[in-house]
Amino acid sequence: MNTREPPATTLKEVSWADKSYLIVDDFVGVRQLLRESLRNLGARNIDQASSGGEAMNLLGRIRYDVVLCDYNLGEGKNGQQVLEEARQRNLLNPSSVWMMVSAEKSTESVMGAAEHQPDAYLIKPITEGVLLTRLNRVWHKKQVFRPIDQAYGEKDYLRAARLCDEEIARGAQKEGGNVHRIELLRMKARLMEKSGQPIKAREAYDEVLAEREYQWARTGLAKIRMANGELEQARQLFQGVIAENRHYIDAYDQLALAYQQMGQLEEACSVLERAARLSPNSVPRQRHFGQVCLKLGNVGMAEKAFRKCIAIGEYSYLKTADAYLGLARVCGMKNEPKEALLLLGHAQREFPTDDVRLRVKITEGMVYHETGDYRRARKSGDELEEMLALSPQRPDTATCMEMATLLFVVGVKEAPVELLCYVIRNNHDSLLLQDEVQRIFDKARMGEEGVELIRASKKEAADLMNQGVLLWKTGKLDEAIAWMRTARATLPNNLRILFNAAQILVSAMQQNGYQIMLADEAIEVLLHVDRIHPGQQRFAQLMEQLALLAPDGTLPPADDAPAD
Template sequence: MQDNSNLSVLVIDPNPGMRGSLQNMLVQSSITKIEFAVNASTAIKQVGKRSYDLILCEYDLDGGGGSDNGQDGQQLLEDMRHHKLIGLSTIFIMITSEGVYSKVVSAAELTPTDYILKPFTVDMLSQRINRAIERRAVFLPTYNLIAQGNLREAIRSAATGEATHPRYVADFARLRADMHVALDELPQAEDIYSGILASKSIGWASLGLARVLFAQDKIEEAENVVTKLIEDNPKFMAAYDLLAKCHEMNGAAYRAQKILEEAVAISPHMVRRLRRLGEVALEAGDVVVAEKSFKQVVSRSKYSEFRDPEDHVKLVKTLLKKGDTNQAGSVIRDMEKSLRGNAAIDACKSISVALLHESAGNTAAAVTELNAAVAAVRLSKGLSSELKIGLARTCLSNRLDNAAAEVMLTVMNDVDSDVSMQDAMSVFVKAGRPDLAEGMNSRLMTQVQELLDLAAEKGNMGDVKGAVQTLLEAQHMAPKNVQVMVALAKAILRQLEDLGWDHPLAEICNTQLDAIRKIDPANPLLPGLTEDYHSAQRKYGIST
């Protein structure tokens, strides 16, 4: 008999009677390390503090009373995965009715480990838990490699799993595809998804194929795949999000809005989708839909662990576009009151107040707040690139050239930003200021050279990790600069030599070498760097 006494379990259920019943069942199955959460918010707090082997989650989290703003267990699972609060090895079992199960089982992109349909017995619960543990044991070698960042070896492990565990062929193939995507090897991922679909129509495989097609700028092909997916399964919600992106890429903001409206009508409680609907509607000029969406986002996020003051800024922009300055002012006051203590609140408040003054024609007051916003952005972490770029544009419209340039430099200095140098330059070009774009480029190149010098100094002092981190910043600012690529590859190879093998860093090094081969194949340093990389692999017994 399987020993489950060491399993740590989180039970998520709003009903105290059901929580007690589940506790009794678990204890009878020799599981005693049990904690409880009554709704999504408390569950998210708890998984943020510690990890659990098993999560048992009721699908209907509001207990029919609307206490959790309508969020259900499926949406909680997606939030936990999206924010990386639970890993692949965490067992997530959904407790639901047969009627709900029939609706969600084929419509969800991210599925639980298993479903248990009510009513159920102790033996049924124990059997499902044992089955989930046995399943996890099959995947654990691959999961561990993924957690280590050793994606190359994880792909091999998944391929072995496909061969030795035919029952889980599709699941292992999905893992392989996901890892190829993470390594930016999109054609390989496309082949895997296509291979799965050749034998069986699976929603997540169709979505995966559409996503890799989209990422390769095959927009029409992606649109065809995802449109067919929605026709076959009208409640596969993630498909609507991608179809809206396809329309946006084609410049059809209104069509994207209508697709998202359709999705929200089917599943009205997903905050990320509501937020995107508001953004697209505002872009399409539909302030009525934008206002409604952003108000819902602000309201539904009120008690969320993921509350974002930038939502208030978007609502303020919408209300000002509508001409409703009074409501905009109320939103600003609510933001200041309800989000006190949030690290981003100063920047968001100053931006909102500046927009309010600008709409009223109070230029001097707007400039004062914009300068305060720029100062706050300099000190804040976690602000989106979108917010910063919007601030830079507002600064430009108020002739605050230096402030706009400073904000865009914070975007380029943010290693988590996906904004390219070309994107940053285009902000100034589109504003009719190509001179500022040239100046910005010059400043960035100066900063890159300073980072190269700093990295060399750190390397000479023996701070190999510091040198690598500094060069990663330089690489973010100048991703196609061969001098930076060479310096970064050298620094990583030195760290691997001095401190041991590091799978994610080794992959970055390999990516830099591939990029140098494409951009400057005759680079005299390339052969030596390549040999040093293979030598490091041999030293640590890494498969090549």
């Protein structure tokens, strides 16, 4: 962390006796040494785990104040994977301290752990004095950020940003200034981005950069430019950050995304290859690398990335079916259907959900088609049609488009048309997606028909939404709420319908008083929005309105939301 820290001697003494601790290390001798060091500081409540799995069991039952976790834990999860799962599952309090402990000094290991943001990274051997100094510093910082983190956990981003401002103002009155000012500005900038307010985020980053050149602030400005469509300016900023600090891994990931949005897949692939060499143990990065290589038709690099992703993801909470499906596609391109089918079977056993079962069947059809087994490819298409007929729900946008592409290829027409119209109705404001759908129609030799289908689907979605808004505007709140429930069931991923549904629920409570059932429904709708379209200004505004309506002024924690 590059921010200025106060000397340990200036910090208020912390009582370590009433805190709860977890020591995670696969060597009993190290656990005993750390336990004795903590006991000498006055600690009494100390638990121990000898493996990542044992640590996760304890973290799932107990909220620890301090976790000391070794990086290398032998067979099973390593310390990085324990930390990432604890963060993803929200098993840590906002004030909890996580200290990664390791004898490992390699760049690969340190960067891998640092990507998941432990509060400190300690290199063995650790003296009692070093442990006390780092604990003191980190603990005091966590207490400053505790109410901010709490509001963040509730997804009340605007309240969290105000708390940042209040803490900055409070610190300015202290003798010696506010030692956490830069970190508070960093948090405020992130909150403004999540609130859909890039101008205020940019102001916070500029305030930081006026004092010192922090690469994370430069990267933050570049992300804002990228989100605003200023792709070339963003690319230059990301490249500048990398030139200044070739180990700043987030800049590589963002630069690759910028290149992808510019349609320059070769450049994106090259950047991801460099990033994967620097920090190879990131499951999402290897997955992304493989997917870009697959789009380019670079079968060798895609295979290497997907195999690495599967290997490092074996014990990771971030493991998904994507690497197995991607590698199966690679095997299809290499005319190796036997291994492809084994991978698909493994994916279905590992991830036994309806969504994955559907994606496995799509990939199976593509593998058969790529290896020239058109009879089996058509059979997979027929089975997909049956699966669609049996389920009233439709999958996510990307899966719908993949399925439509396969069904057209194997000679089916009606089902893929329905899927693509469903995609348009759920995204009737997205010109980019409409263009992608039109390209699929064009490949299926349905160009003119596709234009008309897209137009009609957009109108259908707009009419459905407008009727609910009209009922609301004419004061028929109960009817408007009922109508929007039907609209949400029909088009569960239409952003404007979701936002209007939440707004009508909020309006009903503003007029008639807070009702827990309506509040819960509004929160459920908004959390769904944040999962499928994060960073929306209207999301932050509606969450704040809900918090103001709540009797205690706060919302329940968003336990189903992944950590940032």
